[in-house]
Amino acid sequence: MALWFIGIDPDSDDDHCPAVWVDTEAPHEPHLLLQGWLADEATNRECSKNSPRPDTEAVIRIPARMVALIREACDAAERAAELR
Numbered sequence: 001m002a003l004w005f006i007g008i009d010p011d012s013d014d015d016h017c018p019a020v021w022v023d024t025e026a027p028h029e030p031h032l033l034l035q036g037w038l039a040d041e042a043t044n045r046e047c048s049k050n051s052p053r054p055d056t057e058a059v060i061r062i063p064a065r066m067v068a069l070i071r072e073a074c075d076a077a078e079r080a081a082e083l084r
Helices: 041-050 064-083
Strands: 003-008 020-025 030-033
Touching: 003 064, 020 064, 030 064
Parallel strands: none
Antiparallel strands: 003 020, 020 030
8 A cells, every 4th residue: 555645734733633645556546545533423414314324434524724735635646546
């Protein structure tokens, strides 16, 4: 597995570090990996109205201030896909 670390939430403390990576060797195409806060039960129920969640998935929260990091990860994933 080749993980390309993009960055962590610049405003997080040492115990809460939402982060973004790109897995450049994922099967079929690069994948984004997001670390965030687990959503609470009320949020999970609301999200399940649109997209049922199997046990292998989780709803997480990422602060909006990380949009630039997520965009950077998307660009990196696209570049990695072009290199395949």
